[in-house]
Amino acid sequence: MAYYGYFNGSILPVEQIAFGITDLGLLRGFGLFDYFRTYNGRPFQWDWYWERFANSAAKMHLPLPIQKEEAYGVVMELIGKSSLPDVAIRFVMTGGYSPDSISVVNPNLVMITEEIHPTPHTQFEEGIKVILDDYVREMAEVKSTDYKRVILLAQAIRSARASDVLYQKNGEISELSRSNFFIFKGDRLITPNRHILHGITRRTVMHLAQNDFQVEERPVLLSELYDADEAFTTSSTKKVLPIVQIGELTIGDGKPGKRTLFLLEEFNELVGNW
């Protein structure tokens, strides 16, 4: 297996990509990224991912050093150089090397291919547990590199035998640490509309769902969990992953919900034919 990456214009083996110590991503946490995968060797929802990446960069005042068409060419070259049928692709852009450890001069941009870490089958079959945390991400709509919170919570998540954390602040739910959140109340599919990163899988699932369900994108209160029939989370690796327990609260009958599994099936069908 060979993974290659693009670093500021050059293509080289991933192991050879390295950032010098004056990089503002390292020194000042000033970085953003994106992450997507291929299905059948083709990047999934490329247009939407690129749009989001460009949007994150703009909100961090970083000029894109590469345009969309050229980036697509690089991504396809990197995919071709890997010997796997499907790979993940990660973009990382930082404030670049700084002469005074604070001023931005030119961003550093890396694009690499990676092994996909698939979500274990048992999680789809049994659903996952999440714990609650009183938190909301700063600049949640930007896919910045700021993930201190969930790394600090790793021990608490393990102790609770949970898989992840669901953030809420002042009684309003936003998102999981790296994925979006949905509930079903009957045939109403409800998902938070603010203080979130607008996930591409979230967007895909909302499109898929609108034929069969009433989709509501709006603020979601913590108190609404008590009469939710089903819950799930979405991300590029989690797809449509059932949530059966939130803190001490069991959702529905503690098993993956039928509407959730229907959406997972629809999603799998979509990506199978991608």
Place this chain on the structure above:
Amino acid sequence: MAYYGYFNGSILPVEQIAFGITDLGLLRGFGLFDYFRTYNGRPFQWDWYWERFANSAAKMHLPLPIQKEEAYGVVMELIGKSSLPDVAIRFVMTGGYSPDSISVVNPNLVMITEEIHPTPHTQFEEGIKVILDDYVREMAEVKSTDYKRVILLAQAIRSARASDVLYQKNGEISELSRSNFFIFKGDRLITPNRHILHGITRRTVMHLAQNDFQVEERPVLLSELYDADEAFTTSSTKKVLPIVQIGELTIGDGKPGKRTLFLLEEFNELVGNW
């Protein structure tokens, strides 16, 4: 001029120090640092800086890969290898290389020497202007690498012909972007006690001030700026730097205050004899 650094046990020229792409500081903003300087070739307040660094590491659940005495030996070796009478020393510790881009295995630790960027003389003579921002740092007491906010404000600071930003949230003042904040009301010296990084220069100045002033360490309200006679900020490079304008508000008569200049003199005397 030669700057050397320590990276996970090896000493090498700073230009040769580089972080691979799976580092959690880069990918997830999971890093902390510290920064201090020498006077007369000796690290200033080494004991206090080490204590703070160790404390930041503990709060980020990262085990220190080196103990204090060994670290001191490395710092002295790095200082010796530079050809300058005085240098800055920067520690950077991240969550290290991660197999899945989220789990911590072993931290990466770098210690390097750098050129000191001294604060311009005119700023001490004329004082500086700062703008206000409605913000408080997450985990302010930890010297994490999270400095997105001030980098995003760079243009606003320049446009206002200011030098820095003073954070306040809900009417309570915390700190400047990378330095602490003090006001004088008569002979009372007042500084925020919470939502701040506890600066080593701040601590030094509070010690120096207690002979001549009544020092109050407590929450400081934005409204208190209106009857402040003097204001200043402290950091390892700013020492005791007068602030003469905060947003549209002129402090005192718009010139550096006499008590502030007295403390600057005391500080310069202390470091001159270090």
